[in-house]
Amino acid sequence: MTDRERLTKIEADQRKLADEADGVRRALRASYGALASELAVETLTERQFRELLAHAIRAGGIASIAALKALPSTA
Secondary structure (H helix, E strand, O other): OOHHHHHHHHHHHHHHHHHHHHHHHHHHHHHHHHHHHOOOHHHOOHHHHHHHHHHHHHHOHHHHHHHHHOOOOOO
């Protein structure tokens, strides 16, 4: 196999993997979206919901959970 043929194959493999990653990403996001449909998000505005998720994702799951657990109980 020539270098040109190898490069063509590698580029095709990269496109295939990128397409597969996009499909898995969409499926995962749909799964998480379904989880959100089971939560009482109607108590938040759309902006608050987006901000909450964006900050939680930026901080990371473990750090976000720890910060939220440290909040005083509202009960």
